[in-house]
Amino acid sequence: MPVTIDDIRAARTRLAGHARRTPLLSSCFLDEIAGRRVWVKSECLQHTGSFKFRGAWSALTALPEGVRGVIACSSGNHAQGVALAARMRGLEAVIVMPRDAPAIKIANTRTLGADVVLYDRVCEDRDAIAARLAVERGLMLIPPFDHPQVIAGQGTTGLEIAEDARALGLGPAQVLVCCGGGGLSAGIALALEAEAPKMQVRTVEPEGFDDVAQSLREGAVVTNPARAGLCDAIVTPAPGQLTWPILKRLCGPGLVVSDTDTLRAMAQAFARLKLVLEPGGAVALAAALFQPDQIAGDDVIVIASGGNVDSTVFQRALQTGDRDATG
């Protein structure tokens, strides 16, 4: 059954008082780089440091009666979102995570009370592991993006954007969304279709992981090889069965950014917004700042989707920014 705006509105009601309504930030310094006004929806300030808490809370508050626990596969952000939502709901949580996920994400997921099961990203099939554990332990699987209630939860971000844009008097604007499997992009696109139909979602991916941009260009799903990358949160190999038809119908051409521009965008968020972004949460800002010719309009809205980054990677971003500043 396809996700509808009613699902997103219902999710918003369930999220009220539990998820944070994150601020839409801006800086004249960023506007100057981008050549237009840049509005940053700061989902790194969401509980557990990424938008994923929205989808997790949405899914866990829509479970059938009698479910005693949940299981999820995730490089880390969905993991933390599900772990916290499960703890808040008094449910058991098992998380299947790649062995090469950032240490902080694995540690946080454990501290949030989840049972973490590690797997090898290249030679093991996380979905098979999760399916087996779900049966063995009687747990409900919460997929990271291809699930109606997860998409509906992420879509609440779009409702807030539409509301804030109205209050600010913004006209038609492109909304740049960091894109892995497409749950956030699809949810926001559906919300904006209903609430701000002059806005258009543009997916943003890292170079080498541009399955959605390629799929949008081809009109059919194209797959990346599964491997690790700087933007660990969004290196998904392909859009989902539920997300792809929504992306295909509603999104403009996909944007693709280099790792260097992503690190530069992280340095700008540090200096100008005082926000900590992880690489996968900074690709949309990177596109807004460093690919202005690919974007239309006087305003651009950017999702800063997460901030769960190891300190070594963050320091690398700051050093990249310093090299920019000194020429």
Next chain:
Amino acid sequence: MPVTIDDIRAARTRLAGHARRTPLLSSCFLDEIAGRRVWVKSECLQHTGSFKFRGAWSALTALPEGVRGVIACSSGNHAQGVALAARMRGLEAVIVMPRDAPAIKIANTRTLGADVVLYDRVCEDRDAIAARLAVERGLMLIPPFDHPQVIAGQGTTGLEIAEDARALGLGPAQVLVCCGGGGLSAGIALALEAEAPKMQVRTVEPEGFDDVAQSLREGAVVTNPARAGLCDAIVTPAPGQLTWPILKRLCGPGLVVSDTDTLRAMAQAFARLKLVLEPGGAVALAAALFQPDQIAGDDVIVIASGGNVDSTVFQRALQTGDRDATG
């Protein structure tokens, strides 16, 4: 004429739609370290990266008719606040800054359109320089803290805290405020006296710059020698003539934190809140996390007052945090 709650309420009206209403953030990870719930008023997300924009906007919207420009002395945060407020109001701005202020603060102040005049913190008198320039160029002096409209502007932070605490159902709580000359502390204390009288402001200063803590202990103003320090934003030598009577009347004993704990607090804000704090903006969080025995109550509210930090200092904080994590 002493500052009153009416001045703060009037400032709030003038700030509406111009200053940001910053979020009160929290993290279960921080609660665990502190042994109580920690609420972080995130003024690093304010325009120009610190609460100083509030006081600057308050003062510049209350100028007498016919004033064509303003002048301010500041290590950087007041400078940027005044520069942006002046630009938004179409006024000329001259800023007298110490030569050893962080490079990013000097650069930002210039980019915001102000004329920056540098001086030597040890052997020159910034007040004399500013007074001379004010007369020569016909500018109105906007002091960094000892000015009724500046204190009133900073006090709007306290009105927002009282409102958010009510919505969250918080009981009596101590409110930890990063303290230099005491403008923010005094403003918040006045606002809470009227709006949340069970709350109490506690000033927080860096070791070696604890003039306010000493003054509160002695019951009379004690002065620090003027010199530079890690917490550049709050190394003021003494509380002000307007701020001191308010601090003396309303604040609990002053807290004092080490530079190492300040760096550790910056690392925690990075990891747990996804916020960039500067040293002077992190001392209150440092006290909440690392001096729990000095604080009373189930909840503590902390002002994260600014985030204008050079990347080298921030990297030092991250490395301090990493050393903590690895034991």
